[in-house]
Amino acid sequence: MPDLKRLSIHQATVMQQWNLRQAIEGTARAGLSGFSVWRDKLAELGTKEAAKVLDGAGIAATGLSFAGLITSADKGEAAKALDEARRVFDEAAAIKAPSVVFVAGGVDPRDKDIKAARARAVEGLAKLVPHARAIGVKIALEPLHPMICAHRSVLSTIKLANEWCDAVAAEDVVGIAVDTYALWWDPELEQGIARAGKRILAFHLSDWLVDTQDLRLDRGMMGDGVIDLKGFRRMVEKAGYTGWDEVEIFSARNWWKRDPDEVVRVVKERYETAT
């Protein structure tokens, strides 16, 4: 059964309506205790002030999105991207977010070589482990939908995420973020989640709308699409996950246009009835 104590509102769900302070306060006003932070919003407020607002409101930062985009074929660019990722880890530590979502990066149009991009991502990831370990932040590899493989993430399946975890061999630091929207179509989802097991560091909930109109910003509220979210939750819990359930709905045409308190109210309701 869904437990509101585990529900976290992801900034993406109220991205257009609330800045970070407003979102934290709105989450507290709704009687919830977890909020998942988007890095651009954190930069606006500053990590120190954000930590203070979170503490004051009694809200836990359940995660920080995101670090990554490290697949450049240019070595200088790739090194810069790694430095930037390390800064994101520092920010997560500052607001006591347990993990950072890792978005690999896309295919470099200069070499059009998806295998090479994947190899570079794993190689870069391994270089990020020591710093993350040193400051006590975990790296949550998020397999993303194949439709954003070209420009955003060459990590397209949970099977591949498991393979990357195997490759970097840093189970104390590197795990997986499971996102219903990104993974629901996968014929090998069940095996992938079972194999991930304790590697699962985050669980992101939203739904897939049949009439999806955009590749990134048209996610659906739980219950409005075709994902079997109750079954999905069962798989993740069977794998041993007991952490936060983060509701992450990028929705330019619908939820971003609504009153954010109302959006959070609907999230709470659907969390209980549709997941």
Place this chain on the structure above:
Amino acid sequence: MPDLKRLSIHQATVMQQWNLRQAIEGTARAGLSGFSVWRDKLAELGTKEAAKVLDGAGIAATGLSFAGLITSADKGEAAKALDEARRVFDEAAAIKAPSVVFVAGGVDPRDKDIKAARARAVEGLAKLVPHARAIGVKIALEPLHPMICAHRSVLSTIKLANEWCDAVAAEDVVGIAVDTYALWWDPELEQGIARAGKRILAFHLSDWLVDTQDLRLDRGMMGDGVIDLKGFRRMVEKAGYTGWDEVEIFSARNWWKRDPDEVVRVVKERYETAT
């Protein structure tokens, strides 16, 4: 090396500019000898007249798109969809198209059960085999991109296509259509194509644009995107494929707005330089 003798223009590439008669004549005018037919356009012209136009122009119908959409949870609807698919096979036979592209169908919003949808697709497919066999038409299962899984096709990977081929056990009738745009992102593409081997009945070429703006109608001309099309062709040929290379570019914002003779000219050029 690409051989223009194997190049087929798919109706989708000139969907907005040419009806079937015009497209066949335009293909012949370009010195090519293959054309892949879209069913709605065939219905406009009629199969008898289409067969006559193809013969007169010296153009082979290399395939017919499509039959399928048989995943309904309603038994009556599913039976009707199977009858409709058999009619498509008859149409293919009438224009001497060797195979029909099979598009499975999506997830039924009434049960939101993707596993059940996949099971129904395989079950329905098996029922289609006898008629296809009787009239000498092959069924080319086309794994489509996961982004159209909900409303169009639950067959999302070449691995799953191979499993469906195994399940129906009708190698003389059921094979696979390999589409670069649908499959390029798959971490297990190479194994899947190798395993498909002689099952490959069709090869569809187009490119993935980094700034893709639509889930169905924004494919790129070969060379304009990030797919390693030369490597892809090598994989398919290594698997033993010697059939037609069908260029299928749904492109509402670009190629459908251009002079169709010019589009075909660019297709010929890119076929030779970028694939």
